[in-house]
Amino acid sequence: MNKKLRQTLSLLMSTTMIGMQSGVSIYAKENNSKLCEHHLEHTEWCHYMEKFGEESCDYECAYCEITGGAKDLESKIENDLVEDTNIEEPNTENPDTEDPNTEDPDTENPDTENPDTEEEIDLPEDSLINQETENMIQEDEIISYAAAVNPQIVYTEATKSNLDQSGNGSKSNPYNRFEDAVANVADGGTIIIKSGKGAFLNTQDEYGQIPFIIDKNVTIQSENKGSMADLTVRAGGIVLEGNVTFKNINFQFANKVHDSIFANGYKLEIIDSERGPGSREVDLFAGSLYEKNTNDLIQGYVYDEDGNRKLIKPEVGSAASILLKTTDRSIHSQFGKVFAGSMNGDFRGNVKIEIEDSGNLDIISVHASGAEEANPGSMFDLEEPAPPQEKPNDYTVDGTVNIDLVNYRTNVDGAGAAQAHVTFNTKYPINHLEVKDITSMTIEDGTLIPDSITFKNGGGDLIISKPNAELNLTNIKNLTINNFTGGGKITSAREGHLTIKGNITGETIFQVEGGPIDGSTSGPVIKDHTYITSQGNSGDDKSFKFTPYALQPGYKLEKSGDKWKIVSDSNQATLPDQLTSLEFINNEATIEFDRVDPDTGYDLWNIAIFSFNLKP
Numbered sequence: 176m177n178k179k180l181r182q183t184l185s186l187l188m189s190t191t192m193i194g195m196q197s198g199v200s201i202y203a204k205e206n207n208s209k210l211c212e213h214h215l216e217h218t219e220w221c222h223y224m225e226k227f228g229e230e231s232c233d234y235e236c237a238y239c240e241i242t243g244g245a246k247d248l249e250s251k252i253e254n255d256l257v258e259d260t261n262i263e264e265p266n267t268e269n270p271d272t273e274d275p276n277t278e279d280p281d282t283e284n285p286d287t288e289n290p291d292t293e294e295e296i297d298l299p300e301d302s303l304i305n306q307e308t309e310n311m312i313q314e315d316e317i318i319s320y321a322a323a324v325n326p327q328i329v330y331t332e333a334t335k336s337n338l339d340q341s342g343n344g345s346k347s348n349p350y351n352r353f354e355d356a357v358a359n360v361a362d363g364g365t366i367i368i369k370s371g372k373g374a375f376l377n378t379q380d381e382y383g384q385i386p387f388i389i390d391k392n393v394t395i396q397s398e399n400k401g402s403m404a405d406l407t408v409r410a411g412g413i414v415l416e417g418n419v420t421f422k423n424i425n426f427q428f429a430n431k432v433h434d435s436i437f438a439n440g441y442k443l444e445i446i447d448s449e450r451g452p453g454s455r456e457v458d459l460f461a462g463s464l465y466e467k468n469t470n471d472l473i474q475g476y477v478y479d480e481d482g483n484r485k486l487i488k489p490e491v492g493s494a495a496s497i498l499l500k501t502t503d504r505s506i507h508s509q510f511g512k513v514f515a516g517s518m519n520g521d522f523r524g525n526v527k528i529e530i531e532d533s534g535n536l537d538i539i540s541v542h543a544s545g546a547e548e549a550n551p552g553s554m555f556d557l558e559e560p561a562p563p564q565e566k567p568n569d570y571t572v573d574g575t576v577n578i579d580l581v582n583y584r585t586n587v588d589g590a591g592a593a594q595a596h597v598t599f600n601t602k603y604p605i606n607h608l609e610v611k612d613i614t615s616m617t618i619e620d621g622t623l624i625p626d627s628i629t630f631k632n633g634g635g636d637l638i639i640s641k642p643n644a645e646l647n648l649t650n651i652k653n654l655t656i657n658n659f660t661g662g663g664k665i666t667s668a669r670e671g672h673l674t675i676k677g678n679i680t681g682e683t684i685f686q687v688e689g690g691p692i693d694g695s696t697s698g699p700v701i702k703d704h705t706y707i708t709s710q711g712n713s714g715d716d717k718s719f720k721f722t723p724y725a726l727q728p729g730y731k732l733e734k735s736g737d738k739w740k741i742v743s744d745s746n747q748a749t750l751p752d753q754l755t756s757l758e759f760i761n762n763e764a765t766i767e768f769d770r771v772d773p774d775t776g777y778d779l780w781n782i783a784i785f786s787f788n789l790k791p
Contacts, residue, residue, distance in 0.1 A: 322480055324348075326361035330398075331368055333375035333407075340482050352377075353406070354387070358478035362391040362417070368424070370398045373405025376413075379476045383430045386412040386437070386464060386475040388489050389419050396422035403449060414464055414475050416489045418442035427451035431551035431560050433473075433518070435511075439463045440492030440524060446500045447534070450509040457510050458563055461495040461526045462517030462545055462572070470520065496527040501534030509537045511562045515576040515592060516545025518563060525574035526592075531581035541578055543612075544591020545570025567591025567612075589613035589631065599623050604647075618644040618663065626650050630657070634676050639663035639683065648673070649688040659683075661718065669699070673707045679714035685721050685732060685739075696722045700730055700741045707739040 323329050323344035330349035335341065342350035346369075350356040353374040356366050368374045379385040387410040397404030403425040412433030418441050426448060428434040434455035436443060443459065450457060464473045472491075476484045495515075501508050515526040528541060539562060546563035547570065567590035576592040584605040589595025590612040597613050599605065601621030610616060611629040615636035624647040634657040639646055644663035648654060648671055655674040661683030667673065669687055685706070689698025700706075700723070707719065719739060721732035729744030 320355070320482060323359040326359060327364045329356050329360040329364060329366050331356035331366060331374045333372050337375065337377045354478045355482060357389055357393070358482065359480050360391070360393055363393070365394045365396065367396060367398050368404035368406060370402065370404065373407065373425070376406065376408045376410050378409045378430070379411065382432070383409060384411040384432050386410055386414045386433060386473060388414050388416050388475040388477045388487065390416040390477045392417040392419070394420040394422065395424065397424065405451060412437060412464060414489050415439045415441045415443060420444040420446065421448050422446045424448040425451045426454065426457050428455035428457055431455060433464060433548065434458070435460055435518065435563070437462065437464045437518070438495050438497055439489055440495045442494065442496045444498040446498070447502055447506050447508070449507055456559055456562065459497055459499065459510060459513045460518055461497050461515045461528065462522035463489070463491055463520060464518050465520030467519045467548060493524055495522070495524055496529070498529045499536070499538070500531040501536050503534050506534035508534060512539045512546070512565070513541045514546050514563070514565070515543045516570050516572045518546055518548050519570070520545065521570055522572045523574070526572060526576045528576070529579040529581070530583050530585070532583040536583060538585055540586040540588065542591070543572060543576040543578070543589045543595040545572070565591070584608050587611070587613065618646055620644055622647055624650065628654060636660070639665065640681060667706055669701060670704070671706065674710065675707065675713070676710045677713070678711065679709060679718050682717055683719055685719040690724060697724055699724045699727060702730070702741055702743055705738045705740040706732065709737045712737045
């Protein structure tokens with residue numbers, strides 16, 4: 176940029192700044208409308224309100240020449256300068272003719288001026304352009320857009336207008352636009368969102384329906400490990416075309432349309448990340464994003480290193496997985512639903528979903544199917560729009576879905592997938608959850624206390640093979656499974672029943688609810704009640720190990736044919752009343768008796784209260 180152009184730009188920018196500070200709006204003479212071929216009319220999406228006029232329109236078009244673009248202003252100035260060179264020299268002999276280039280008569284030795292020397296503009300000392308704007312021009316030259324200094328580690332921070340395409344990806348000169356950071360980072364590299372203003376991903380079209388595509392393997396993380404970095408997203412979702420990891424990111428989705436991240440058959444990892452206050456609840460899909468009521472993938476924009484963008488259909492990967500993980504109790508991570516499938520379409524392939532919580536994770540549910548996009552409602556609705564609606568009959572996954580839940584409780588629905596395997600691993604008891612339409616369930620560690628379990632085709636496999644694993648069925652009276660692999664513990668409801676249609680392997684501790692806290696014995700059982708049936712007559716007397724309740728010492732769990740039922744020693748069938756406590760308070764005694772009904776296993780509490788005088 177030559178000196179004359181820079182000075183002219185400075186003057187224009189100074190005028191704009193003065194106008195802004197004085198409350199005066201300044202517009203280009205040629206066009207003050209925000210309408211263009213990409214924004215044909217004002218809508219609720221651009222926040223236009225007729226009574227406020229063009230100023231209320233938020234739409235900024237970076238892809239055509241409209242008022243407000245820095246490149247347009249510079250181009251216009253350059254054209255004006257070219258036109259100036261064609262103007263005839265003014266007649267200096269005529270004092271009535273004013274020449275804007277004539278030197279001030281007070282200037283010393285005007286005749287000694289070199290005509291080839293660039294002209295310096297003398298600015299008043301109190302003018303904003305004198306120092307601040309000149310510094311801004313110099314800064315603009317320093318941060319002009321360039322390829323990343325280090326493509327392996329690229330910095331970004333949104334400190335300027337959404338239209339400002341500047342930076343070189345260094346820590347001192349980060350890319351202003353998130354799109355440019357993605358375009359210039361190397362495959363397998365890292366994008367660091369600087370602390371402060373965070374990163375900004377703008378809408379990719381007028382209505383915010385087109386998604387942004389991350390087309391490479393990349394890690395996106397905050398500048399400081401212990402703090403969050405904001406990522407504001409106004410695009411119609413994020414679609415992956417590579418393996419992407421987000422770390423310590425505060426997601427601020429502002430768009431109600433496709434407010435989701437689509438792994439699109441690749442690996443999506445979200446670690447120690449949160450939902451920003453007042454932003455959309457982000458849903459996660461291992462599958463792709465389709466046009467509603469079609470079989471067509473929604474096209475999205477990718478950007479090249481020169482800042483140019485291209486509309487493409489993203490290529491679908493073949494190893495879909497989602498990892499949602501927290502590692503610290505200070506992390507309050509909130510997301511919507513997690514789907515193995517696609518939005519508005521099917522997904523072909525296997526999927527792995529892993530959810531691990533060592534913080535404060537909050538999601539709605541996990542589904543092995545796809546979902547239909549929800550109606551986003553009006554931009555002015557204050558309520559959060561409904562999440563995508565799962566439709567396992569319409570949007571399926573033709574492969575195997577593996578769902579691993581580590582220290583986390585959520586409802587799991589395996590419908591819509593050819594096979595759905597669920598694994599639980601927990602340090603503490605997990606209760607009040609529903610697991611339905613699954614192929615198999617494995618408990619590797621800890622205690623699971625579900626409200627309901629259903630398997631595909633009327634029965635699935637149950638694996639409790641490790642010593643510290645326990646399935647507590649106190650909320651489920653009847654459960655039917657195919658094959659059973661034991662080694663841990665099953666706790667049954669007092670009147671519960673387990674049907675095993677296939678093979679039984681391993682030795683499993685069997686107990687009934689109501690036992691001691693240390694789990695050393697069963698709770699009270701019902702005499703002659705069948706607790707387990709093996710339709711294939713599999714297993715033997717060693718398949719289930721039973722230790723009776725302390726007040727039912729003669730009770731046993733024995734296999735007879737294809738059934739395991741409770742039998743008792745006739746000599747110990749009736750238990751005597753037992754005095755369990757005696758306490759005197761103010762000459763009044765409360766005596767408590769404890770008795771167990773040997774036939775039903777229920778405790779009977781008999782309390783007698785009487786008074787008497789204690790004599791010395």
